[in-house]
Amino acid sequence: MDSKIVNLKSKLEIYKAMTDGGNLSDCPVRDVIQGLSGKWSSLLMAALAEQPYRFGELRRLVPDISQRMLTQTLYDLQRDGYVHRKVFPTKPPSVEYSLTDLGRSMFGALQHLLQWAELNHDAVRDARAGFDAAQA
Amino acid sequence: MDSKIVNLKSKLEIYKAMTDGGNLSDCPVRDVIQGLSGKWSSLLMAALAEQPYRFGELRRLVPDISQRMLTQTLYDLQRDGYVHRKVFPTKPPSVEYSLTDLGRSMFGALQHLLQWAELNHDAVRDARAGFDAAQA
DNA sequence: TAGTGCTGGTCTCTTTTTGAGACTGCCAAG
DNA sequence: CTTGGCAGTCTCAAAAAGAGACCAGCACTA
Numbered sequence: 277m278d279s280k281i282v283n284l285k286s287k288l289e290i291y292k293a294m295t296d297g298g299n300l301s302d303c304p305v306r307d308v309i310q311g312l313s314g315k316w317s318s319l320l321m322a323a324l325a326e327q328p329y330r331f332g333e334l335r336r337l338v339p340d341i342s343q344r345m346l347t348q349t350l351y352d353l354q355r356d357g358y359v360h361r362k363v364f365p366t367k368p369p370s371v372e373y374s375l376t377d378l379g380r381s382m383f384g385a386l387q388h389l390l391q392w393a394e395l396n397h398d399a400v401r402d403a404r405a406g407f408d409a410a411q412a
Numbered sequence: 413m414d415s416k417i418v419n420l421k422s423k424l425e426i427y428k429a430m431t432d433g434g435n436l437s438d439c440p441v442r443d444v445i446q447g448l449s450g451k452w453s454s455l456l457m458a459a460l461a462e463q464p465y466r467f468g469e470l471r472r473l474v475p476d477i478s479q480r481m482l483t484q485t486l487y488d489l490q491r492d493g494y495v496h497r498k499v500f501p502t503k504p505p506s507v508e509y510s511l512t513d514l515g516r517s518m519f520g521a522l523q524h525l526l527q528w529a530e531l532n533h534d535a536v537r538d539a540r541a542g543f544d545a546a547q548a
Numbered sequence: 549t550a551g552t553g554c555t556g557g558t559c560t561c562t563t564t565t566t567g568a569g570a571c572t573g574c575c576a577a578g
Numbered sequence: 579c580t581t582g583g584c585a586g587t588c589t590c591a592a593a594a595a596g597a598g599a600c601c602a603g604c605a606c607t608a
Contacts, residue, residue, distance in 0.1 A: 291458040291459050291461065291462045293526075293530045294455055294458050294459075294526070295473070295474070304529075304530075304533035304534070304536075304537065305526065305529045305530050305533055306455065307533065307536075307537075308529035308532070308533045308536050309454055309455075309525070309526065309529050310451065311536070312525070312529075313449045313450065313451060313453075313454065314449065315446065315449060315595080317449075318430075318445055318449065319430055319442065319445075322426055322427040322430050323427050323430075325426075325427065326427045330555090330556090331555080331556055331557075332554080332555070332556075335556095337431070338431070341596095342595075342596050342597065342598085343556090343557070343558090343597095343598090344557095344558085344559095344595080344596075344597090344598095345595065345596075346557095347556085347557065347558080348595095354543065355539070355540055355543045355544070356536050356539055356540055357535065357536055357538075357539025357540070357542075357543070363556095366555085367555085367603070367604055367605085368554070368555035368556075368602085368603060368604060368605095369555070369556075369603095370555065370556080371555085371556065371557090378532070378535055378536070378539065381528070381532065382525075382528060382532070384528075385524040385525045385527065385528035386524075386525055386528075387426060388521040388522075388524040388525070389445070389448070389521045389522055389524070389525055390426050390429070390430070390441065390445065391426065391521065392517070392518060392520075392521035392522075393440075393441045393444035393445050394426070394429045394440075394441050396444070396514070396517065396518070397440035397441055397443065397444045398440070399493065399514055400440075400443075400444050400447070400492050400493055400514070401440065401443075402493075403491070403492055403493025403514065404491055404492055404493070406493075407490065407491045407493070408491070451566085466584090466585090467584080467585055467586075468583075468584065468585070471585095477567095478566075478567050478568065478569085479568095479569090479585090479586070479587090480566080480567075480568085480569095480586095480587085480588090481566070481567075482586095483585085483586065483587080484566095502584090503574070503575055503576090503584090504573085504574055504575065504576095504583075504584040504585075505574095505584075505585075506584065506585080507584090507585065507586090
């Protein structure tokens with residue numbers, strides 16, 4: 277049931293990479309993580325990891341995202357090289373979004389976290405409930 | 413150099429877990445991911461995975477976080493059960509933050525993503541630069 | 549021929565979240 | 579007696595996100 281951790285850097289080194297020796301505003305690791313830490317990024321990555329989707333399909337698949345945020349999140353994911361945007365010159369034109377190789381590679385890493393969330397969400401729920409009860 | 417993926421669910425299943433069969437606003441997986449998707453959560457988790465820190469130490473360690481967001485992010489992480497907050501009754505009282513077992517477990521999963529970011533940030537940078545150039 | 553709907557968005561307005569920084573109370577050192 | 583460290587809170591401004599109207603172009607329908 278455990279997933280093996282192979283060749284990971286020490287925790288110390290990971291943290292160092294995120295502070296980048298003081299050059300905080302330009303730290304590349306934080307820069308990359310920032311792009312993934314939006315509210316909708318991981319959800320859309322998970323959807324597109326399953327299969328390519330069109331704009332309207334994604335909208336129906338994730339009904340509680342606003343059109344504005346769907347547009348913008350897809351734009352950001354495309355800009356960072358995770359998502360490919362292909363326009364078909366039909367009438368009206370349709371647009372298909374799919375993962376790039378880089379996107380699939382990144383999702384391979386993100387997947388661990390999503391998996392953890394699925395396996396442990398009741399522990400988090402319990403912690404939250406207990407904390408709120410103790411505060412009251 | 414590759415890290416082995418053991419016993420991961422199919423991509424389809426992960427996405428399904430995030431949509432939870434239509435029960436979107438109450439989906440536990442999205443709920444958990446939401447708590448981690450803040451701007452500072454992963455950075456503070458990485459710091460505390462290295463060693464316990466006090467409030468002021470964290471503030472100096474991450475100089476570009478505002479005091480308000482440091483307080484609030486630590487509060488949220490504590491509420492979700494990842495972080496333990498221990499008050500020492502010195503004068504003035506000092507407060508130490510450390511990871512719980514749940515927090516360490518979660519960081520084990522998060523670590524893959526941080527590691528990926530470190531290994532691939534130049535690819536993302538390149539993609540971004542290329543995209544911006546193409547837009548201009 | 550007028551109305552309806554689908555395509556993938558943009559625009560504006562309001563609400564929420566975040567950031568910057570002043571302020572608190574307590575105590576110890578200089 | 580002023581200064582500084584401790585761990586925050588409070589207020590106000592700026593940025594981000596959400597809600598929903600609106601756009602052009604074409605197909606289908608009545």
